[in-house]
Amino acid sequence: MIRVVLAEDQALVLGALSALLSLEGDLEVVGTAPDGEAALSRVRELRPDVLVTDIEMPKLSGLDLAAKVKEEGAGVRVIIVTTFGRAGYLRRALDVGASGYLLKDAPASELAEAIRRVHAGGRAIDPHLAAEAWGEQDPLTxxxxxxxxxxxxxxxxxxxxxxxxxxxxxxxxxxxxxxxxxxxxxxxxxxxxxxxxxxx
CATH class of the missing domain: 1.10.10.10 (Winged helix-like DNA-binding domain superfamily/Winged helix DNA-binding domain)
Incomplete structure (x- = not known):
């Protein structure tokens, strides 16, 4: 079983994601969190294989959360699922160590497949954003x-x-x-x- 923690500040979306992923025979949602700090606590406590997180959340953003998870070196892979289809966010997500970046309008089967792929050591990135991300560079320090x-x-x-x-x-x-x-x-x-x- 691939053990997953979900972090999402919208309760309805969190419940739906959890229910949909629980239908997959090889995935187990072991914890959920409504904000970034709670998600970091769940990751430390539960040591999941994969953390699926929104990008914009209270207390700690998905990008900051991904960076902290990577810093702590527990081997937890991070997938960001967001409404923000912007290349700049994707580049920053990859820079802080995320292994996946999907849009919330993707089908649930695509998220399940992304979890399997990053758990196996690969990457799962929305293909349209991937192409766009290597165009315009972020000039800001x-x-x-x-x-x-x-x-x-x-x-x-x-x-x-x-x-x-x-x-x-x-x-x-x-x-x-x-x-x-x-x-x-x-x-x-x-x-x-x-x-x-x-x-x-």
Missing amino acids: ERERQVLRQAEGGASTAVIAAQLHLSEGTVRNYLSEAISKLGAQTRVEAARSAREKGWL
Whole structure:
């Protein structure tokens, strides 16, 4: 049996995924979690073979969760299942160690097959996104991404500086670089553009 933990913040989707995967004779859903922190606890406690996680979740995103699971080196393979069909998200998912990336509108049989494939050591990636992902490159540094995330919510330069333990001048420099790289006019426009491309 392939032991699976599911992480998804929408209860209805979580229940449906769990029920559908339980119909597969070789898959066993050993745990579920409504947010990223709970998912990390379940992985540590249950040591599943595969973690299937959404990308946008409370407390810890699917990308941060995948990175932590990889860091801890328990050999748990990660598949991200999301509504975000954006190449930028796929690239970041692969960069943090995810083995699979599927869209939520894929049939349940495709998810079951993806679980089997990554459990066997392979990868399972939506083919249309895979082709797109190697086109446009993410130009942002991790620090520029952090600053833009704060700016997206309307935080002032002073607030961003305090939250990220940087000087206001350094924050302005990061914002200026990000705005320039994205061909935007304002910090909000830059954040919106980066979000649409899956770079935030």
